[in-house]
Amino acid sequence: MTIIFILFGLSVGFLFGFILTRTGITKYPRVMGMLLLKDFKILKFMLTAVISSMILFHLLGDFGLLKVIPKNLDWGKLVGGLIFGTGMGISVIVPAQWQQELVKEKGSNLCTIRNGTWNFYLCFDYKTR
Amino acid sequence: MLVSLLSVATYFIFAAIADRNYPFGITAGFGYIAALFGNLFGGLSENPVIKRFSEKPDAFIEFFILIGLVVGGYTASKSSGTFSSENIPAVWEKYHGKSLVKRYVFVLIGSVLLGYGAALGSGCTTGNILQGWAHLSLGSIVAGISFFAAGIITAKILYPKVGGM
Numbered sequence: 001m002t003i004i005f006i007l008f009g010l011s012v013g014f015l016f017g018f019i020l021t022r023t024g025i026t027k028y029p030r031v032m033g034m035l036l037l038k039d040f041k042i043l044k045f046m047l048t049a050v051i052s053s054m055i056l057f058h059l060l061g062d063f064g065l066l067k068v069i070p071k072n073l074d075w076g077k078l079v080g081g082l083i084f085g086t087g088m089g090i091s092v093i094v095p096a097q098w099q100q101e102l103v104k105e106k107g108s109n110l111c112t113i114r115n116g117t118w119n120f121y122l123c124f125d126y127k128t129r
Numbered sequence: 130m131l132v133s134l135l136s137v138a139t140y141f142i143f144a145a146i147a148d149r150n151y152p153f154g155i156t157a158g159f160g161y162i163a164a165l166f167g168n169l170f171g172g173l174s175e176n177p178v179i180k181r182f183s184e185k186p187d188a189f190i191e192f193f194i195l196i197g198l199v200v201g202g203y204t205a206s207k208s209s210g211t212f213s214s215e216n217i218p219a220v221w222e223k224y225h226g227k228s229l230v231k232r233y234v235f236v237l238i239g240s241v242l243l244g245y246g247a248a249l250g251s252g253c254t255t256g257n258i259l260q261g262w263a264h265l266s267l268g269s270i271v272a273g274i275s276f277f278a279a280g281i282i283t284a285k286i287l288y289p290k291v292g293g294m
Contacts, residue, residue, distance in 0.1 A: 009190040012139055012153075013197020014204070019131050021205035028218035035284035045132075046258055053133030053263040057140070066140060070266035071152075071257070076249045077268040081275025084246025084253065088276060089283025091239025092221075 032092050136260055143187065151187035152264070154256030155198070156247045158191035224288060250275070 020026045025042045033039025061068045071077075139153040164182035167173040174180075182188040206212040217232050225231060247253040250272040252261065257276070261269020 005186055005190050006193050008142060009193025010197040010200070012135065012190075013155075013194035013199075014201035015135055015197075016132070016194065017198035017201025017203075018205040019135070019201075020198075021202040022209060026202070029220045032220055032284065032288070035280045036288060037281065046254075049132040049136070049259055050262045053136045053259070054265065056133060056137045057263050058265075060137070066144065068264050069152075070264045071251060071261050071268040072266075073268040073271055076251065077257075077272040078275055080246045080249025080251070081257075081272040082246070082279045083242050084250055084272075085276040085279025085281075086283050087239040087242025087244075087246055088280040089239075089287065091236045091243065092218075092284070093236065093239060093243065 028092055031088075035089055035092070132259065133263070136263065143190075151190075152252075152256055152260040154252055154260060155191055155194055156251075156253045156256055157182065157185075157188040158193075158195040159244065160248070161188040161192040164188070 023045060024030060025045050030039055030042055034042045057066070057068050060066050136153045140151075143151040160178075160182035164179045167176065167179040168183060174183075203212070216229060217227065221232060225235075243253075250257060252269070252272065254273075254276060257269040257272040262273060
């Protein structure tokens with residue numbers, strides 16, 4: 001089963017990374033343009049993906065083929081969202097973009113990975129208190 | 130459209146191989162990396178969050194999604210002839226100069242906030258927007274709006290002079 005998990009993860013990641021890079025939405029000027037409300041390509045990409053998958057999910061759900069489990073609303077979503085957004089504005093990086101960073105901006109990417117990991121420790125600490 | 134098909138297919142396959150509908154995302158992959166380090170320390174290995182990332186199959190799979198992302202991104206940039214190596218993005222250099230230290234300090238601070246926020250908000254842009262909004266999850270809608278609200282305000286404060294790009 002482990003090998004199936006690995007192959008599945010690698011395949012999904014490969015396709016996702018390929019699509020993100022080919023569409024160009026992981027580029028620094030694009031992310032910056034989105035945050036400065038000057039370039040809406042990322043927004044169009046995201047909303048197209050969201051709306052089309054929303055239709056598919058709910059259609060398949062109605063047919064009983066899958067069960068949609070919505071995430072709960074809690075304070076972590078709001079506070080975490082604001083913290084995440086501030087980080088996005090400062091570094092002009094979103095997590096799915098880090099594969100692009102590895103290709104183009106080596107040093108920064110290492111920081112992103114290292115801190116992405118470190119941050120979970122901080123959160124463990126917060127959540128277990 | 131391709132991303133939505135990928136997202137729906139992932140949901141199906143998760144149910145088939147892991148017997149649960151895990152949402153498509155990458156944040157748990159970082160959690161898995163954190164858990165790997167956490168398990169090196171005796172006291173942390175019993176932490177419920179570390180245990181969750183160590184044991185649940187979605188975190189293990191998302192770790193390999195992260196690896197696949199790099200390979201996919203590299204292949205796409207190589208195949209389209211857009212592959213190039215740079216230390217500082219051109220737009221950054223235009224407004225903040227050539228200092229690598231300054232760039233890395235910004236990335237360092239931003240990354241700490243990104244990781245902490247993603248862990249608190251139970252997901253990043255992929256999990257909360259691409260997947261969460263498609264599920265019409267109220268929590269994800271609030272998280273996604275918060276991402277953009279804080280990101281836009283921060284960017285407007287940090288780059289007030291950016292007129293046209």
